[in-house]
Amino acid sequence: MSRALKLALFGDPVEHSRSPEIHRRFGEQTGVELEYTTIRCSSPEFGPRFAAFIVAGGSGANLTLPLKQAGLAVCQQVDPDARAARAVNTLVKRADGWHGYNTDGPGLLLDLQGLGIPVTDQRILVIGAGGATAGILAPLLAQSPRLLAILNRTGARAEALAEKHAHRGHVIGGGFEHSEALKDFDLLIQAGSSGHHGILPPLQRRWLKPGAQAYDLNYGPAHRAFADWCREHKLPCHDGLGMLVGQAALAFEIWTGQLPDTAPVVQALRAF
Numbered sequence: 643m644s645r646a647l648k649l650a651l652f653g654d655p656v657e658h659s660r661s662p663e664i665h666r667r668f669g670e671q672t673g674v675e676l677e678y679t680t681i682r683c684s685s686p687e688f689g690p691r692f693a694a695f696i697v698a699g700g701s702g703a704n705l706t707l708p709l710k711q712a713g714l715a716v717c718q719q720v721d722p723d724a725r726a727a728r729a730v731n732t733l734v735k736r737a738d739g740w741h742g743y744n745t746d747g748p749g750l751l752l753d754l755q756g757l758g759i760p761v762t763d764q765r766i767l768v769i770g771a772g773g774a775t776a777g778i779l780a781p782l783l784a785q786s787p788r789l790l791a792i793l794n795r796t797g798a799r800a801e802a803l804a805e806k807h808a809h810r811g812h813v814i815g816g817g818f819e820h821s822e823a824l825k826d827f828d829l830l831i832q833a834g835s836s837g838h839h840g841i842l843p844p845l846q847r848r849w850l851k852p853g854a855q856a857y858d859l860n861y862g863p864a865h866r867a868f869a870d871w872c873r874e875h876k877l878p879c880h881d882g883l884g885m886l887v888g889q890a891a892l893a894f895e896i897w898t899g900q901l902p903d904t905a906p907v908v909q910a911l912r913a914f
């Protein structure tokens with residue numbers, strides 16, 4: 643029988659995911675033998691497909707849309723970041739059952755740190771109030787930014803997230819119609835998904851300080867419209883490929899105890 647770690651990414655779609663390649667590179671880098679496959683499945687299919695994966699010897703998994711919430715139901719233990727986000731992106735089998743984590747926020751912090759972008763004491767503006775924002779809020783607020791504002795097309799979702807996290811720091815949320823008073827932000831984080839359709843929410847350069855920076859959770863074609871806007875407004879901008887590799891590196895550490903070096907993997911992914 644193969645001694646390789648049996649891992650899988652569950653979600654839909656998963657066909658074009660870069661995770662198999664990222665984990666193959668981490669395995670090569672660390673000498674860990676692993677099999678990382680993709681399993682396309684919907685929320686109702688997840689329970690039985692995950693049970694079959696366990697029977698086949700599965701010992702760790704990643705979850706992507708639309709399964710991050712469904713992942714909570716298969717965990718015996720859920721770590722605080724995943725509990726705060728109500729979403730699990732990494733599962734690991736331990737002696738006392740399955741443990742669930744959310745490495746998206748810590749993956750973002752790892753990338754910001756590598757890029758030299760500070761969070762502590764900064765004024766941060768997050769665009770979007772979906773699952774990704776829910777995942778990054780608690781880890782960002784744990785770094786004590788001066789203010790974290792969330793703007794979203796559906797203002798009520800941003801307000802609800804801000805309310806839920808109010809005990810973690812100074813966080814406010816609302817719709818673009820309430821953005822008149824916003825100013826002096828150091829960091830703009832684009833965490834919305836409209837870039838997949840080549841469109842942008844109504845962003846304003848005047849919300850940001852002259853020396854501000856921007857970070858887009860999106861990468862590849864979904865990053866283009868935001869990158870163009872940043873270029874037009876002379877705003878230094880980074881895409882989310884580093885976060886993708888960062889969250890994967892932290893999942894790999896959960897499965898194997900080894901934190902791989904993300905830089906060469908980001909570089910390799912950019913080359914293709």
Ligand SMILES: NC(=O)c1ccc[n+]([C@@H]2O[C@H](COP(=O)([O-])OP(=O)(O)OC[C@H]3O[C@@H](n4cnc5c(N)ncnc54)[C@H](OP(=O)(O)O)[C@@H]3O)[C@@H](O)[C@H]2O)c1
Nearest residue numbers: 770771772773774795796833834835836843859882885886
């Ligand atoms: N780099 C990484 O590792 C990483 C990790 C996670 C996610 N992501 C990316 O982050 C993005 C957000 O993911 P998610 O899980 O939060 O998605 P989601 O839960 O579907 O939320 C989508 C968000 O985008 C907003 N939005 C969608 N279409 C819009 C439009 N036409 N105009 C304005 N706002 C619009 C939504 O606003 P409403 O609430 O008004 O619908 C919502 O806030 C995705 O593109 C995903 O690929 C990257």
